[in-house]
Amino acid sequence: MRYIIGYAPNKHGEEAVALASALASTQDAELRIVHVLDKPAPADAAFVEQRAVQETRAAWAGERLAEALLRVGDGVRASTDVVYADSxxxxxxxxxRDGDAALIVVSAARNGPLKRFTIGSVANALLHASPFPVALVPAGYERPANITRMTAAIGSRQGAEALLEVAVQAAARRQVPLRLLSLIALDFDEATDHEFALKAARAHARIVLDEAVATAGTSTEVTAEVAEGSTIETAVESLRWKVGEVVVIGSSRLAEHRKIFMGNTANKLLRALPVPLIVVPRAVSDESAEAESPSLSV
Structure with a gap:
């Protein structure tokens, strides 16, 4: 298993290395720390001066990547690479894609509040186009001693089964418990019978979670929890989070097959989370398309 780290030589890049190291440490995953430069590669330069500039930039990037290797956790295999692309x-x-990776890890923070997400341009682009799961690191993240728990936000829409399978496997491989989570926002309008709507929402959430627990089997310890609040954000803030916890969510139903697209609820959850988040692409239902797509595991 291989993880790609989108690295920049700053605190956000260091936070991405910290999360990737923590995720990789218990399952013999290999890290590939990547710094992306604008095209062309030196060998493809159109003239001598352009080649000299690109060689200088590549040398600088190589030095920064060598420094990044020093931040990789003990016992974790890692390599570096300079990649040339339009973005x-x-x-x-x-x-x-070239490295048959299971996950792309990037910092989502761009001068946001501590332990919170403020989506930058790179993370935003990945969340609209990546066929691979994407792990987002909040501002101020520090590598924990271990990953302590996986939490999967489970909904009732199509694709929840695929997310559950990914989450169960991720928790089982790391030998940590899995918490299945359903969020209820109580922002009803004035015409709504609040008590009836709340009971219905709770009952529906419990049915979904009970079915998910039964589906998860016995490969890892599984618990279920319903969180509610006046908004999705307050529901998330009402929860207790462990040091070393990671949340897994699925892509919106509006996403293309095996692509990520963050829906409204996921974006609200993201703004309130104090722990890393992994977004899993929408599952493919067509077998021929699935055969050409990357496998989903984190």
């Missing part, structure tokens, strides 16, 4: 997101997706 950082394109370069990371190409690197993941």
């Amino acid at each position: 950082v997101a394109e370069g990371l997706i190409d690197a993941a």
Whole structure:
């Protein structure tokens, strides 16, 4: 298993290395730390001066990547690479495809509040185009001693089964518990019978979670929890989070097959989370398309 890290020589790049190291440490995954430069590669330069500039930039990137290797956790295998592309997101997706990667890890933080997400341009582009799962790191993230728990936000729409399978496997491989989570926003309009609507929402969430627990089997310890609040954000904030916890969610139903697209609920959840988030692409139902797509595992 291989993880691609989108690296920049700053604190956000260091946070991405920290999360990737934590995710990889218990399952013998290999890290490939990638820095993306604008095209062309030096060998493809149109003239001598352009080649000299690109060689200088490549040398600088190589030095920064060597520094990044020093931040990889003990016992984790890692390599580095300079990739040339029209955009950082394109370069990371190409690197993941070429390296048969399971996950792309990037920092989502762009001068946001501590332990929160403020989506930058690279993360945003990946969340609209990546056929690979994408792990997002919040601002101020520090590598924990271990991954302690996986939490999967499970909905009732098509594709929840695929997300559940990915989450169960991720927790089982790391030998950590899995928490299945359903979020209820109580932002009803004035015409709504609040008590009736709340009971119905709770009952529906419990049915979904009970079915998910039964489907998960016995490969890892599984619990279920319903969180509610006046909004999705307050529902998330009402939860207790462990150091070393990671959340897994599925892509919106509006996404193309095996592509990521963040829906409204996921974006609200993202703004409130204090822990890393992995977004899993929408599953493919067509077998011929699935055969040409990357496998989903994190």
